[in-house]
Amino acid sequence: MNRIRKPNRRKRRPARTVLQARLGPKQRKRLILRRIASVLLILAGIGAVGGAGYYAGTRLALPFLSADSRYALRDIVVDGTGRLPRKEIITASGLRVGQNLLGVSLPEVYKAVSSLPYVQRASVRRVLPDRIEIRVEERVPLARVVTKAKRFSGRNLCVDYQGVVFVARKGEVLSLLPELEGVPSDDLEIGNRLATPECRAALRLLGLLQENPSMRNLLDPAVVDVSGRLCLKVVSRDGVGIVLRLDHLERQMRRLQKIYAFSQSRGRKVASVDLTPEQNVPVIFEY
Known part of the structure; x- marks a missing residue:
């Protein structure tokens, strides 16, 4: 009696490739190193071809093009x-x-x-x-730099918005620019930036006044003295002396605006004001 063989339904496993075979740690390491070496060789070949092309273009073609x-x-x-x-x-x-x-x-x-x-x-x-x-x-001059250093005698020094010191051109009108006084001589070099905190704060103040016409109408500085410790001494063109802190300049300008509004409402003129205190700001009136 013939027996009917049942078909073997077990699925044959596909043959494993080299990449799918289980590799030991050393074999995996060797495989990775081979791949890295292959990539490096390809990159080296590309670099060599590029270098040869650059050499041919600059050394061989340039003399011919230079005569064209x-x-x-x-x-x-x-x-x-x-x-x-x-x-x-x-x-x-x-x-x-x-x-x-x-x-x-x-x-x-x-x-x-x-x-x-x-x-x-x-x-x-x-x-x-x-x-x-x-x-x-x-470079756009922001202020004139006043100094007594002999090495700058006869030169009109200016500073721009970035704080870089440079010599103004002959014939350039500087009379309308505010004067920056008290800059340390060690910090004053043509082509360098003013680095002291007082100088940086003075530049921020002048830049703020340039960008805000309403604030410029409030305070038009003639002189900004940076020789003080952690403060700015400003003299406006109408003769008002103002002392400012180095930080929160916008807030101090708003306080100054309130003081001016109060003095005008009372028919009085401000002679000086010290804005460094947080409260009880000292104000001196001329009349």
């Missing part, structure tokens, strides 16, 4: 100048019409233009085939 008259510099565009003459920037850049455009070092031009004391920011761009564009942002 199509890449001669014909136009130097200077943008962003107001008080600073265009000729002065071009002279500082060292660029000259007719030189090969591809031979110009943009980092060197940028460094030369940025080193001008009146330039706050600069950017240089090469535009093929024959133009270079220079864009500058000039």
